[in-house]
Amino acid sequence: MSPIIAVHNGALALPSAPRIRRNREYDPFADLYNRFWGNEYHSCATPILERLLLSRLKPGQTVLDVCCGTGTFAADLVSRGFEVTGIDASAQMLRHARRNAKGAKFVTADVRDFNLNHRFHAAFSVFESLNHVPDAEGLQQAFRSVRQHLRPRGAFLFDLVGPATYRRNWNTTHAIVEDDLVCGMRMNFEESTGMATCDVTIMETPPMWQRRDFTVRQTCHDRTTVQNALSEAGFGNPTLYSARDLGMPASLGSDRTFYLVTA
Numbered sequence: 001m002s003p004i005i006a007v008h009n010g011a012l013a014l015p016s017a018p019r020i021r022r023n024r025e026y027d028p029f030a031d032l033y034n035r036f037w038g039n040e041y042h043s044c045a046t047p048i049l050e051r052l053l054l055s056r057l058k059p060g061q062t063v064l065d066v067c068c069g070t071g072t073f074a075a076d077l078v079s080r081g082f083e084v085t086g087i088d089a090s091a092q093m094l095r096h097a098r099r100n101a102k103g104a105k106f107v108t109a110d111v112r113d114f115n116l117n118h119r120f121h122a123a124f125s126v127f128e129s130l131n132h133v134p135d136a137e138g139l140q141q142a143f144r145s146v147r148q149h150l151r152p153r154g155a156f157l158f159d160l161v162g163p164a165t166y167r168r169n170w171n172t173t174h175a176i177v178e179d180d181l182v183c184g185m186r187m188n189f190e191e192s193t194g195m196a197t198c199d200v201t202i203m204e205t206p207p208m209w210q211r212r213d214f215t216v217r218q219t220c221h222d223r224t225t226v227q228n229a230l231s232e233a234g235f236g237n238p239t240l241y242s243a244r245d246l247g248m249p250a251s252l253g254s255d256r257t258f259y260l261v262t263a
């Protein structure tokens, strides 16, 4: 049986909950991501963000960009007059975000465990960022943290991809070949566990051609898990939108769902 109280330096103390290990998987990926990823998604998702979220807001209001990455969306929102704060678990992604989105604030934090001491008018988390949260408990923690940062009736929009996307996109190999860099990505989706892994190998800095290897993981969360986690975190019933119905092209939009909830 685990102890209810622990003795620490002679004093009685309640055992603290184990701290969440910040997900730093994007640190070695950040330069590559900033150079090659996100632009196509950004241009397809911006009309959706406008329609479902920004249309509810007035310039000058505060918006939280959850798992903001290199700050592509934050930069856009700043240029539209919103006050933007981005959080992301990767300090290296945020290094780019600070350059890309001058005027936004950025905080290195894990979505499952953060406290900015501020309540925002709205929040969003896009490009399947929450598929990086590995399990149902983590999703619940993430939703609870986001909800604690929203004003009453503040809206939260996020997207997740489902099993058809993993089956189609994550059982392949990709390569990027440039004069100064060669990058290979071996992707694998494990249907039984819902775990998707992308093993990345980069050869860079010619003429030495140094090699780096790292892995980025995602998890396929089924809708029931997502809806239960939202309700456990205190959000009301989500409205679900298919990205295809919202006009996103099939290459990015098939089996991608946008969830809109209010605090």
Ligand SMILES: C[S@@+](CC[C@H](N)C(=O)[O-])C[C@H]1O[C@@H](n2cnc3c(N)ncnc32)[C@H](O)[C@@H]1O
Binding pocket: 022, 023, 026, 038, 066, 067, 068, 069, 070, 071, 072, 073, 087, 088, 089, 090, 093, 109, 110, 111, 112, 125, 126, 127, 128, 129, 132, 133
């Ligand atoms: C696919 S990128 C999307 C970035 C950005 N939302 C965009 O649209 O360009 C996923 C981002 O989620 C971040 N991330 C993954 N797990 C996280 C966690 N547990 N807490 C906070 N950020 C996380 C990664 O560091 C990465 O920047």
